[in-house]
Amino acid sequence: MYAHVDINNCYVSCERLFNPELEGKVVVVLSNNDGCVIARSNEAKAVGIKMADAEFMVRKLLQENKARIFSSNYALYADMSARLMNNLARYTYTLMVYSIDEAFLALSEIHSLDPDQHARTISENVMKHTGLPITVGIGPTMALAKLANKAAKKQKLAYFVLDTESKIENTIRNFPIEDVWGIGHAYYDKLKAYGIKTAHDFRELKADFVRQEMTVQGWRLHQELWGKPCNVIKDVADRSKGIESSQSFNSYQTELAPIEEAIAMHAATVALKLRQQKSMSMQLTIYLRTNKHNVKHDQHYPSLTVKVSFAANSTHQLTLVAVQAARAIFQPGYHYLKAGVRATGIIPEGEVQFNLFNTYEHSREQKLSELMDGLNSRYGRGTLRLAADSFERKWAMKQEFLSKQYTTDWKHIVTTS
Incomplete structure (x- = not known):
C-alpha cells in the first residue's frame, strides 16, 4: 500500500496558521511580482476566482469580496x-x-x-x-x-x-x-x-x-x-532532474551589475540546496530572459552551460563560475526580466574525482560553506553572504503584500501580550 499526502490550499493554509483571523475569509496568494493568483482559499474559489487569474483582471472582484491578498512568502x-x-x-x-x-x-x-x-x-x-x-x-x-x-x-x-x-x-x-x-x-x-x-x-x-x-x-x-505497481518510491533525491533557482525582476534590467547580483544570489541558493541533499554539481547553466509578451522590446534568451572544474557545492566556487558566465552572455541594449541558475550533472557528495594536478582547496571550501550555513541557520537566512550578492537587491521582485517571516526571522516570531 502507498499513501499520498498533501496540504489543503498550501500557501493559504500557511498564512492562516499564523493569522487565524483569515479563517472563513476570501484569501489569495499571488505569484512572483504579484502577477497571478497561485493559491486560493475555498471562499475565494466560491466567488469565482480561478487559478492563474491575473491580479489586475480580478482586482475588482477581490475588492468587492474584501479579499485578503498576500505575496508569495517562499521562506515561510x-x-x-x-x-x-x-x-x-x-x-x-x-x-x-x-x-x-x-x-x-x-x-x-x-x-x-x-x-x-x-x-x-x-x-x-x-x-x-x-x-x-x-x-x-x-x-x-x-x-x-x-x-x-x-x-x-x-x-x-x-x-x-x-x-x-x-x-x-x-x-x-x-x-x-x-x-x-x-x-x-x-x-x-x-x-x-x-x-x-x-x-x-x-x-x-x-x-x-x-x-x-x-x-x-x-x-x-x-x-x-489496475492495482499493479509500476512506479517506485525513492527515499533519496532524484539527481537526474537538477536543481534550479530563478526569479523575475521587479522591473526591466539593462545594466550588468544588478544581473550579476541576481545570478550570485541564485548560485548561492543552488549551492545551499546541493549541500542540504549532500550532493555536488559538475556543471551550471546560467540564463537570462527578456519579456516575450512585450513586443516593444527586442527579445534575447541567452544561456550558457559551464563545466565546473571539480564537482562542487561551495557557495564561493559556484558563484564564481555563475557570475563569469553571466558576464559572457549579457548583452547591452536588451531589457532583461528574469535570470536563473540551474545545476546539473549532480553526484553524491562523497564521489568527487580529483587528480594529481588539482589546485582546488576542497576542504577549505567545505569549511567555509559549513561556517556560512551555521551562522545563517542561527541568525537567519542571508545573514552572511558573499559580497557579490548585494544586501540592497533593488532588482528584487515586487512583493507589496508580503507577510512576516514568522519562522525564519527573530523579529517576526509570534508573541503573546
Missing part, C-alpha cells in the same frame, strides 16, 4: 513544508517528497497495517504538530493513492482508502480522466478523441493499445489503475 512555505515532511517521516520507512506540499509514503513494510487507522493517525497528528490541514489518500499503487486523495477532497474527507477492488471500481467509475495523475493536456486531448471520459474508460482500454498511443509512461499509469 518552505519551512512549513520541511516541518510537514519531518512529521510524515514518522509514519513510513520510505518517504518521497514530491513537491513543496505533497509526498508519497510506502506502507508495505509496516506490520499489521490498518490503512484507515493509519490514515486517521497521520491526519490528526500532522494537524496537532504542525497546524496544517492535510488530505491523505491510500491505495495499492501510487496512482491510486493520488486518485484516493483527490476523491477525498471531492467528498470533503480528511482521508480516503482504496483497499478493495469494489472501492476502486466505484471510485474510478465516474472519476474524470483529466483529474488522473499523469494525464496532461496532450494525453487528455488524445483520449478525448477516443471518447475516454473517465478513469474507468481508460482502464478498460487494452494495455497494448495504451502503450502504442501513450508510450511506456501511459502504460504504467494504466497498469497502476
Whole structure:
C-alpha cells in the first residue's frame, strides 16, 4: 500500500496558521511580482476566482469580496513544508517528497497495517504538530493513492482508502480522466478523441493499445489503475532532474551589475540546496530572459552551460563560475526580466574525482560553506553572504503584500501580550 499526502490550499493554509483571523475569509496568494493568483482559499474559489487569474483582471472582484491578498512568502512555505515532511517521516520507512506540499509514503513494510487507522493517525497528528490541514489518500499503487486523495477532497474527507477492488471500481467509475495523475493536456486531448471520459474508460482500454498511443509512461499509469505497481518510491533525491533557482525582476534590467547580483544570489541558493541533499554539481547553466509578451522590446534568451572544474557545492566556487558566465552572455541594449541558475550533472557528495594536478582547496571550501550555513541557520537566512550578492537587491521582485517571516526571522516570531 502507498499513501499520498498533501496540504489543503498550501500557501493559504500557511498564512492562516499564523493569522487565524483569515479563517472563513476570501484569501489569495499571488505569484512572483504579484502577477497571478497561485493559491486560493475555498471562499475565494466560491466567488469565482480561478487559478492563474491575473491580479489586475480580478482586482475588482477581490475588492468587492474584501479579499485578503498576500505575496508569495517562499521562506515561510518552505519551512512549513520541511516541518510537514519531518512529521510524515514518522509514519513510513520510505518517504518521497514530491513537491513543496505533497509526498508519497510506502506502507508495505509496516506490520499489521490498518490503512484507515493509519490514515486517521497521520491526519490528526500532522494537524496537532504542525497546524496544517492535510488530505491523505491510500491505495495499492501510487496512482491510486493520488486518485484516493483527490476523491477525498471531492467528498470533503480528511482521508480516503482504496483497499478493495469494489472501492476502486466505484471510485474510478465516474472519476474524470483529466483529474488522473499523469494525464496532461496532450494525453487528455488524445483520449478525448477516443471518447475516454473517465478513469474507468481508460482502464478498460487494452494495455497494448495504451502503450502504442501513450508510450511506456501511459502504460504504467494504466497498469497502476489496475492495482499493479509500476512506479517506485525513492527515499533519496532524484539527481537526474537538477536543481534550479530563478526569479523575475521587479522591473526591466539593462545594466550588468544588478544581473550579476541576481545570478550570485541564485548560485548561492543552488549551492545551499546541493549541500542540504549532500550532493555536488559538475556543471551550471546560467540564463537570462527578456519579456516575450512585450513586443516593444527586442527579445534575447541567452544561456550558457559551464563545466565546473571539480564537482562542487561551495557557495564561493559556484558563484564564481555563475557570475563569469553571466558576464559572457549579457548583452547591452536588451531589457532583461528574469535570470536563473540551474545545476546539473549532480553526484553524491562523497564521489568527487580529483587528480594529481588539482589546485582546488576542497576542504577549505567545505569549511567555509559549513561556517556560512551555521551562522545563517542561527541568525537567519542571508545573514552572511558573499559580497557579490548585494544586501540592497533593488532588482528584487515586487512583493507589496508580503507577510512576516514568522519562522525564519527573530523579529517576526509570534508573541503573546
